[in-house]
Amino acid sequence: MKQAAIIVVQALGTFAILATALPLLTLQEWYVRVFDYPRVQLISLALLSLLLYIWLGTKHRKRDKALLAGLVVAIAYQAISIFPYTFLAPVQVKQAEQDSTQENELSIMVSNVLMTNKKHDRLIALAQEKNPDILLLLESDAVWQEALAPVTTKYPYRVEIPLSNTYGMHLYSQLPLRQKKVSYLLDEDIPSIKTFVKLRSGIWVALHAVHPKPPVPTEDPNSKKRDAEIVMIARDIAESKYPVVVAGDFNDVAWSRTTELFQEVSSLLDPRVGRGFYNTFNANYPLLRWPLDHIFHSDHFKLVQIERLPDVESDHFPIFIRLSFAPENKYEQEEPEADEDTQEEASEMIEEGFEEAREKNK
Template sequence: MKKAAIILIQAVGTFTILASALPLLTFEEWYVRVFDFPRMQLLAMALLSLVLFLWLGTRHRKRDKALLAGLGLAVVYQAINIFPYTALAPVQVKQAEEDSTPQNELSILVSNVLMPNKNHYALISLIQNLNPDMLLLLESDSVWQEALATTTAKYPYRIEIPLANTYGMHLYSQLPLRQKRIRYLLEKDIPSIKTYVKLRNGVWVELHAVHPKPPVPMEDPNSKKRDAEIVLVASDISDSKYPVVVAGDFNDVAWSRTTALFQEVSGLLDPRVGRGLFSTFNANYPMLRWPLDHVFHSDHFKLVQIERLPYINSDHFPIYIKLSFAPENEYEQEEPEADEDTHEEAIETIQEGVEEAKKN
C-alpha cells in the first residue's frame, strides 16, 4: 500500500509540476492556456504532494530530489501568482471615504446568466435588492430579455443584443447613455459594447462591456482571438480622455499574462487586488473556481463595495461593484504602465488574433 501511495504521489506531483510550467510557454493552444486558470488548485496539489512525499517517500535518489525541488518551485510560483489576490497584499484600489456621496457613485451588477437557465427570479431578486445603477447581462437571449422586462423597465437607457449563440449581451442603465456602439471586434457573432454613462455629478464615464470566446475545444482551439479582443479594448482605452470602466466575462483569469497585458496597456486598476479572488466560475463546482468576471477601472475611482453575489442557477456567480468618482485623489493609486516591450507584445497579440479570425 505504501509503495502504491508513493507512486500515486509521484504521478500527481509530476503532473502538478508540468501543469505549473506549461503556462510559461508562449504557445496559445488551449491545452497550454487552460493551465492559466487553476492556480489555486495547482498550489494545493503541489503543497499536498510535497508534504506527503516528504512523509512517505525516499529522498536520497536524484529523481526524488528532482521531484521535491520541482514541487517546491511549483508551490513558490503558484503562491506568487495568487498572492496579489489575498488580503496580505497591498490594495491596488483605495477604499472610498465612508461619507462618499451618491452623486459620485456608480454601481454595476454583472451577471453571466447561462443562456439555458430558467431560474430568472433568482437574478430578478438580486436586481430588486441591490438596485444597481447599471446591469450587464452576458449569455442573454430573447427569453432572458422578455423574462426580465418588468424588472428592467426602470432602466430607461439600454443596449440589447439578444443572441442564441451564448454571446448575447444586455446593458441596462438608470443613468443616461450616449454614443451607444455595438462592436464586433474580431468575429461577426461576438459583440462588445462601447458607450458613455453620465454620473449624477455630470461627469461622463467611458464604459466597455466584453465577452470573448474562451480557449476551449468546443469554442476556439487557441487563445489568439480572445487575447486580441482583450488587448484591442485596452488599446482603445489607452488614449481615452475620460474616466473608464471595463466590465464583463473575459474568459480569462485575473493573473494571466493576457490580463496583465490588458492592465499595462490600458492603465486600468483591479479592485480585487489586496482584497480576494472573488472567483465567479464555476459556480457548480467549489473545487474548480477561478475569477473570470471582471470590473477594471481608471484611477479616477475608489472602491465603495465589491461582492460576489449568491448562486442564481448559472455556472457563474454574479458580481456587484460600487465605485466612487474621486478625481482629486487620482494619483494616489499607482496604475500599471506599459513599456516598449509591452507595446510590441500588444501589437503582436492583436495581429495574431486578426490573422486567426481571417482563417474562419
C-alpha cells in the same frame, strides 16, 4: 501498499509541476492556456504532494530530490502569481471615504446568466435587491430579455443584443447613456459594447462591456482571438480622455499574462488586488473556481464596495461593485504602465488575432 501510494503521489506531483510549467510557454493552444486558470488548485495539489512525498518517500534518490525540488519551485511560482489577490497584498484601489456621496457613485452588477438557465426569478430578485445603476447581462437571449422585463422596466437607457449563440449581451442603465456602439471586433457573432454613462454629478464615464470566446475545443482551439480582443479594447481605453470602467466575462483569469497585459496597456486598476479572489466560475463546482468576471476602472475612482453575489442557478456567480468618482485623489493610486516591450507584445497579440480570424473566414 506504501509503494503504490508513493507512485500515486509521484504522479500527482509530476502533474502539478508540468501544469505549472506549461503556461510559461508562449503557445496559445487551448491545452496550454487552460492551465492559466487553476493556480489555487495547482498550488494546493503541489503542496499536498510535497507533504505526502516527504512522509512517504525515501528522499535519497536523485529522482526523489528532483521531484521535491520541482514541487518547491512550483509552489513558489504559483504563490507569487496569486499573492496579489490575497489579503496579505497591498490594495491597488484605495477605499473610498465614508462621506462619499451618491451623485459621485456608480454601481454595476455583472451576471453571466447561462442562456439555458430557466430560473429567471433568482436574478430578478437579486437585481431588485441590489438595484445597481448599471445591470450587465451576458449569455442573454430573447427569452431572458422578455423574462427580465419586470426588473428592467426601471432602466430607461439600454443596449440589447439578444443572441442564441450564448454571446448575447444586455446593458441596462438607470443613468443616461450616449454614443452607444456595438462592435464585432474579430467574430461576426461576438459583440462588445462601448458607451458613455453620465454620473449624477454630470461627469461622463466611458463604459466597455466585453465577453470574448474562451480557448476551449468547443469554442476556439486557441486563445489568439480572445487575447487580441482584450488587448484591442485596452488600446482603445489607453487613448481615452474620460474616466473608464470595463466590465464583463473575459473568459480569462485575473493573473494571466493577457489580463496583466490588458492592465498595463490600458492603465486600469483591479479593485480585487489586496482584497480577495472573488471567484465567479464555476458556481457548480466549489473546488474548481476562479475569477473570470472582471470589473476594471481608471484611477479616477475609489472603491466603496465589491461583492460576489449569491448563486442564481447559472454556472457563474454575479459580481457587484460600487465605485466613487474621486479625481482629486487620482494620483494616490499607482496605475500599471506599458513599456516599449509590452506595447510590442500587445501589437503582436493583436496581429495574431486578426490572422486567426482571417484563417477562420476563408
